[in-house]
Amino acid sequence: MMLKELREKVYEANMDLPKHGLVVFTWGNASEIDREKGLFVIKPSGVDYDELTPESMVVCDMDGNVVEGDLNPSSDTATHACLYRAWENVGGIVHTHSTVATAWAQAGRSIPCYGTTQADYFYGEVPCMRGLTKEEIEEAYELNTGNVIVEGFEGKDPMAQPGCLVRNHGPFTWGKDAAAAVYHAVVVEEVAKMSRDAELLCVAAGRAIDDAKAPQYLLDKHYMRKHGPNAYYGQK
Numbered sequence: 751m752m753l754k755e756l757r758e759k760v761y762e763a764n765m766d767l768p769k770h771g772l773v774v775f776t777w778g779n780a781s782e783i784d785r786e787k788g789l790f791v792i793k794p795s796g797v798d799y800d801e802l803t804p805e806s807m808v809v810c811d812m813d814g815n816v817v818e819g820d821l822n823p824s825s826d827t828a829t830h831a832c833l834y835r836a837w838e839n840v841g842g843i844v845h846t847h848s849t850v851a852t853a854w855a856q857a858g859r860s861i862p863c864y865g866t867t868q869a870d871y872f873y874g875e876v877p878c879m880r881g882l883t884k885e886e887i888e889e890a891y892e893l894n895t896g897n898v899i900v901e902g903f904e905g906k907d908p909m910a911q912p913g914c915l916v917r918n919h920g921p922f923t924w925g926k927d928a929a930a931a932v933y934h935a936v937v938v939e940e941v942a943k944m945s946r947d948a949e950l951l952c953v954a955a956g957r958a959i960d961d962a963k964a965p966q967y968l969l970d971k972h973y974m975r976k977h978g979p980n981a982y983y984g985q986k
C-alpha cells in the first residue's frame with residue numbers, strides 16, 4: 751500500500767474533526783499532499799467517521815484522479831486538488847460545515863477581525879468568497895469552488911490568511927500539513943463565535959459594530975509576533 755505514513759496522518763486529521771466538534775455525520779474532509787510524489791491523500795466520501803481507517807483513505811493525483819483506493823474519494827476532492835495546484839506552499843486542506851463559520855458563510859459575510867485571537871492566525875478578516883454562478887455549478891461544481899477561492903486570494907498570501915468561507919457553503923482552511931489545516935479550522939469556528947457575540951453585544955449596547963474592529967497596529971503586533979521575521983511567541 752502506498753504512502754503509509756501519509757495515510758496515517760490524514761486519517762488522524764480527519765478523526766480530529768469530530769473530536770473538535772467541527773463535523774457531524776460525514777460533513778467534512780481533510781487531506782495532505784506529498785509534493786515530491788505529486789500525490790495527496792484524502793478521506794473517502796460519505797463514510798461514517800467510526801468506519802474510517804488509514805487503509806480506507808484514498809490516494810489521488812494533482813488532478814484529483816484516484817491512484818490508489820477502493821472507495822470513492824471525498825466529493826470535495828477537485829476543490830482540494832485545485833488549491834494544491836494553485837498554492838505550492840500549502841500542504842494540507844480541511845473543509846467542514848462547522849456551525850457558526852457556516853452561518854457567516856450563509857449570511858455571505860467575511861468574519862471581521864475584532865480582536866487578538868483572530869489576529870494571531872489571520873492577518874485581518876476571514877474572507878468570504880463570492881458564491882458560484884449557476885453556470886459554474888453546472889459546469890464543474892467542486893473544481894469551480896476551488897477556482898473561486900483562488901480568484902478571491904489573487905495577489906494575497908494564502909498562508910497569511912489560512913482559510914476562508916465560501917458563500918452559501920462553509921469554511922475551507924489550509925496550512926503546512928493536514929494537522930495545521932485542522933488547527934486553522936478550529937480557529938475559524940472559535941473566532942466565528944467570538945465575532946458573532948461581539949457584534950450582538952455591540953448591538954445590545956447601541957454601539958456601531960465597526961467601533962469594535964481591531965486597529966491595524968494591534969493586528970500588526972499580534973500577527974507579526976507569531977509569524978513575522980522577529981517572531982517571539984512560544985519557544986525556540
Ligand SMILES: O=C(CO)[C@@H](O)[C@@H](O)COP(=O)(O)O
Nearest residue numbers: 776777778779795796824825
Ligand atoms: O459539502 C458537502 C456536502 O454538501 C461535503 O463537503 C461534505 O458532506 C463532505 O463530503 P465527503 O464525505 O467528503 O464527500
